[in-house]
Amino acid sequence: MAIVDQSQAALRDHYENIIILQALLRNSTIVDLPERYVWTQALRHNSTSSNAAQELADLALPIIDISCLAENDSGDPAAKRRVSAEISAACEQWGFFQIVNHGIPKELMDDVDVQARKFFALPVEIKEKAKYDVNLKKDKAVCGYNGRLPRLSYNTPWMEYFSDRGEVETLTRMIWPDGNPTLSKPLQEFWENLHRLGKRLLEVVAVELGLEARFFSQLFDENIYHRSTWRYNHYPACPRPDLTLAMGPHSDPNLLTLLRQDAVGGLQVKRAGKWVDVTPVPGALIINVGDALEAWSNGRFKSVEHRVLVNEHRDRFSAVYLMAPAENQIVGAPPQLIDEEHPSLYRPFLYGDYMEHMMSIRLAGKNCLDYARRYEATPQQATPS
Numbered sequence: 100m101a102i103v104d105q106s107q108a109a110l111r112d113h114y115e116n117i118i119i120l121q122a123l124l125r126n127s128t129i130v131d132l133p134e135r136y137v138w139t140q141a142l143r144h145n146s147t148s149s150n151a152a153q154e155l156a157d158l159a160l161p162i163i164d165i166s167c168l169a170e171n172d173s174g175d176p177a178a179k180r181r182v183s184a185e186i187s188a189a190c191e192q193w194g195f196f197q198i199v200n201h202g203i204p205k206e207l208m209d210d211v212d213v214q215a216r217k218f219f220a221l222p223v224e225i226k227e228k229a230k231y232d233v234n235l236k237k238d239k240a241v242c243g244y245n246g247r248l249p250r251l252s253y254n255t256p257w258m259e260y261f262s263d264r265g266e267v268e269t270l271t272r273m274i275w276p277d278g279n280p281t282l283s284k285p286l287q288e289f290w291e292n293l294h295r296l297g298k299r300l301l302e303v304v305a306v307e308l309g310l311e312a313r314f315f316s317q318l319f320d321e322n323i324y325h326r327s328t329w330r331y332n333h334y335p336a337c338p339r340p341d342l343t344l345a346m347g348p349h350s351d352p353n354l355l356t357l358l359r360q361d362a363v364g365g366l367q368v369k370r371a372g373k374w375v376d377v378t379p380v381p382g383a384l385i386i387n388v389g390d391a392l393e394a395w396s397n398g399r400f401k402s403v404e405h406r407v408l409v410n411e412h413r414d415r416f417s418a419v420y421l422m423a424p425a426e427n428q429i430v431g432a433p434p435q436l437i438d439e440e441h442p443s444l445y446r447p448f449l450y451g452d453y454m455e456h457m458m459s460i461r462l463a464g465k466n467c468l469d470y471a472r473r474y475e476a477t478p479q480q481a482t483p484s
């Protein structure tokens with residue numbers, strides 16, 4: 100460790116909040132991060148074992164124009180079939196893709212960006228009024244405002260977030276008892292749009308799998324309880340991007356994830372053992388397959404490991420909607436997807452049990468789905484990677 104000013108060290112220990120840390124680090128000559136933000140060597144982005152993204156710089160995630168799939172659009176059937184097949188191929192080969200012309204108004208997304216930035220710029224003491232007491236609300240363990248993620252991974256990510264499973268207003272009223280519609284309205288509207296779009300995409304992938312169109316989307320109908328979560332993320336600029344990560348390598352446990360990133364970049368997906376940048380595309384949304392969809396599709400669609408790097412000079416913001424079924428929902432490939440050529444890869448499990456398992460092993464690479472893997476079905480996969 101570098102020689103650290105005693106009073107600043109004491110302050111850091113006291114607050115442990117990412118934003119306070121960022122300010123302290125920016126205004127001092129300290130070059131080391133507090134221990135808890137220093138990631139295990141092998142996970143850092145410049146470690147020799149993982150710094151191979153350059154080799155794949157020419158590879159780019161599929162960018163799919165989905166205008167023909169828009170809600171209430173009669174659309175050209177041939178175009179719809181082509182785009183559906185592109186989505187299906189992207190889910191199989193990448194587990195990740197970007198969509199453009201998805202129908203969510205640009206003005207709404209711009210407003211969300213402005214409001215989320217304004218929220219994160221508030222003093223920590225104000226934001227922390229929207230912090231859930233994790234001891235009291237077990238089911239909301241990772242909801243509310245949080246300046247650090249003590250429960251989700253062993254190394255602490257360089258980020259803060261604002262998240263919940265219900266109305267945005269429930270959270271904003273913890274800070275502004277009379278409400279703050281300038282903030283809550285666009286944020287609410289945005290994730291409701293993502294919810295509708297996600298249902299539409301789930302109908303496309305269900306048909307591509309040869310299932311009834313509403314196989315997945317009905318799990319998210321109105322009045323159906325489900326575990327979907329929205330989250331607004333802020334990854335502050337960091338003086339030591341070589342030591343830490345904004346979010347460590349993980350796959351998403353849920354069914355389908357919809358993500359909006361700003362122009363800064365930093366999200367990477369793992370492909371053939373190498374990290375590939377998810378290059379920001381103006382107005383696009385990033386879609387990725389989660390573990391539950393991989394299991395449900397009997398491994399045809401891939402839930403792929405991804406991570407987020409910090410930027411030395413620029414703060415990054417993202418908004419994510421993680422579509423997840425209810426805890427008591429059984430996740431398991433339907434008989435149509437299992438035959439001699441495609442033996443059952445995962446034993447059926449309750450989504451709630453899977454979440455519990457994920458919380459117990461923490462976000463760590465792509466190992467979570469080993470929980471349900473039948474090794475005997477795939478001799479070539481007998482050794483987890």
Ligand SMILES: O=C(O)CCC(=O)C(=O)O
Nearest residue numbers: 332351360366407417419
């Ligand atoms: O912020 C990002 O780009 C990715 C966030 C992410 O991977 C997640 O929330 O699961």
Ligand SMILES: [Fe+2]
Nearest residue numbers: 349350351405
């Ligand atoms: Fe993720």
